Amino acid sequence: MHPTDHDDQEHTMTSTFSRTEPGASAAALAELLSTIDDWSVDGDELLRVRSDRSGWLVEGLPEVVIRVTSADEVSRVLAFATLHRIPVVTRGAGTGLSGGASAGEGSIVLDVSSLNRIHQIDPENQIAIVGPGVITADLDRAAAAHGLRYAPDPASAAISSIGGNIATNAGGLRGAKYGVTRDAVLALTVVLADGRILRTGRQTIKGVTGYDLTSLIVGSEGTLGVVVEATVRLQPVPVETQTVVAFFDTVVDAAAAATAIGLARLQPSLLELMDGPTLHAVDDAQGTDYHRRGTAFLVAQTDGFGASAEIERITAVLRRGAREVTRALDPIEAEELVRARRLALPSIETRGRVLIEDVVVPRTRLAEAFLGIQQIAQESGVQVFVIAHAADGNLHPIILLAAEEPSEREWHVAGLIFELALRLGGTLTGEHGVGLLKQRWVRGELGETGSAVHAGIKSLFDPAGILNPGKSF
Numbered sequence: 219m220h221p222t223d224h225d226d227q228e229h230t231m232t233s234t235f236s237r238t239e240p241g242a243s244a245a246a247l248a249e250l251l252s253t254i255d256d257w258s259v260d261g262d263e264l265l266r267v268r269s270d271r272s273g274w275l276v277e278g279l280p281e282v283v284i285r286v287t288s289a290d291e292v293s294r295v296l297a298f299a300t301l302h303r304i305p306v307v308t309r310g311a312g313t314g315l316s317g318g319a320s321a322g323e324g325s326i327v328l329d330v331s332s333l334n335r336i337h338q339i340d341p342e343n344q345i346a347i348v349g350p351g352v353i354t355a356d357l358d359r360a361a362a363a364h365g366l367r368y369a370p371d372p373a374s375a376a377i378s379s380i381g382g383n384i385a386t387n388a389g390g391l392r393g394a395k396y397g398v399t400r401d402a403v404l405a406l407t408v409v410l411a412d413g414r415i416l417r418t419g420r421q422t423i424k425g426v427t428g429y430d431l432t433s434l435i436v437g438s439e440g441t442l443g444v445v446v447e448a449t450v451r452l453q454p455v456p457v458e459t460q461t462v463v464a465f466f467d468t469v470v471d472a473a474a475a476a477t478a479i480g481l482a483r484l485q486p487s488l489l490e491l492m493d494g495p496t497l498h499a500v501d502d503a504q505g506t507d508y509h510r511r512g513t514a515f516l517v518a519q520t521d522g523f524g525a526s527a528e529i530e531r532i533t534a535v536l537r538r539g540a541r542e543v544t545r546a547l548d549p550i551e552a553e554e555l556v557r558a559r560r561l562a563l564p565s566i567e568t569r570g571r572v573l574i575e576d577v578v579v580p581r582t583r584l585a586e587a588f589l590g591i592q593q594i595a596q597e598s599g600v601q602v603f604v605i606a607h608a609a610d611g612n613l614h615p616i617i618l619l620a621a622e623e624p625s626e627r628e629w630h631v632a633g634l635i636f637e638l639a640l641r642l643g644g645t646l647t648g649e650h651g652v653g654l655l656k657q658r659w660v661r662g663e664l665g666e667t668g669s670a671v672h673a674g675i676k677s678l679f680d681p682a683g684i685l686n687p688g689k690s691f
């Protein structure tokens with residue numbers, strides 16, 4: 219998917235950051251900044267970094283943006299912020315969709331995008347050591363020179379950073395077979411809120427000494443520490459890829475077919491579903507005519523040495539319920555089909571402002587989830603487009619907004635979708651994170667004991683509560 223411009227979307231949340239103490243005096247802050255190479259208090263710059271691609275805002279403007287150039291600088295800034303109780307919001311590439319990098323009144327925006335060196339690619343051990351500011355697609359490209367790739371491929375790979383991907387546990391289309399960011403991270407260097415450096419994990423593929431702090435940091439959304447270096451796994455580029463697309467009479471049939479592929483013990487490397495409204499949006503924006511071939515679209519890929527045999531089996535499963543099944547004849551046709559899916563979100567966005575949601579259900583309940591969302595949309599009169607990483611049960615219901623801000627009715631629809639996902643045994647967010655957006659629902663999923671344990675972990679890592687305040691779990 220090509221990056222789209224969400225910058226004009228701005229939504230204000232009522233929560234504000236608050237210092238628990240008066241904060242640093244101007245003199246103390248000036249003293250800190252005198253030791254930092256690159257920072258800005260320019261108004262336009264502060265406006266730029268106060269939100270991410272979601273457009274979600276907290277009240278007020280940040281105090282300063284510090285573009286760190288070393289782990290040592292990160293350490294000094296955090297120690298200072300803890301001492302003076304100043305909120306710190308870590309910022310990667312700012313492409314988040316949940317307001318995770320939104321920064322409010324009096325905060326320091328810690329921009330880590332300049333820590334963007336690929337320190338090492340070790341092709342023999344199939345690992346890379348990178349700074350957090352490395353753009354995801356750049357790592358993938360660098361690995362390709364060795365016949366390897368960085369498997370996690372969020373649709374934002376060309377514009378998002380490895381550090382942001384780690385903080386949100388980003389997923390992508392290849393997740394069907396290769397998992398999400400967490401599955402690719404072996405070790406991290408993290409600066410803690412008080413400035414100490416924590417090293418988690420190891421450079422080996424296996425290892426179990428101590429608690430799994432690497433996994434704890436992955437997906438912690440900048441609330442536990444700042445990732446300043448990561449060791450990640452690389453995978454061989456598959457020798458062969460095969461692609462098939464199927465069109466169905468109903469989206470529920472398509473979802474059932476996606477589930478049937480898993481039940482047949484087949485392992486696609488990509489399995490993406492688009493519903494009817496999305497197909498129309500893609501056709502209108504891209505000049506294609508997919509909606510004439512069916513009401514729902516499912517594209518599957520297989521890869522590796524058994525790709526041809528496996529795609530045959532998947533094709534047979536799809537033929538049981540589809541109106542039309544077509545194998546891609548060559549890589550160009552395959553790319554065209556996958557491109558239609560990648561362009562789904564930008565195509566929908568040509569219709570107006572959207573609220574992009576991100577829930578997960580067990581794979582066997584995908585059809586129920588689609589049916590439930592359809593009912594919610596019909597009963598509420600709100601238009602909802604749905605695309606899904608079908609192999610993971612990860613649905614993106616995209617709510618078309620009637621105005622600049624989501625109305626109470628549209629929030630209500632989002633809430634009903636979250637409740638549906640939880641009722642089906644699922645979760646509130648598969649890859650975009652809680653951020654600001656899902657604060658009001660998160661405790662419902664974690665439960666009382668779960669929330670208490672989260673609070674305990676937070677206070678251990680960040681006793682002064684400076685890291686991404688207002689966005690903890």
Ligand SMILES: Cc1cc2nc3c(=O)[nH]c(=O)nc-3n(C[C@H](O)[C@H](O)[C@H](O)COP(=O)(O)OP(=O)(O)OC[C@H]3O[C@@H](n4cnc5c(N)ncnc54)[C@H](O)[C@@H]3O)c2cc1C
Nearest residue numbers: 310311312313314318373374379381382383385389440445
């Ligand atoms: C067009 C488009 C398509 C997208 N497609 C996908 C997709 O397919 N899959 C998916 O998962 N997401 C997707 N996203 C969402 C977004 O790209 C991801 O959430 C991405 O991981 C954010 O990375 P970033 O570098 O932009 O992080 P930011 O937006 O800058 O920050 C995200 C969060 O991470 C924290 N953070 C950033 N860097 C660090 C660090 N070094 N240490 C600690 N915390 C840090 C921030 O505080 C914030 O909470 C998409 C976004 C867009 C605009």
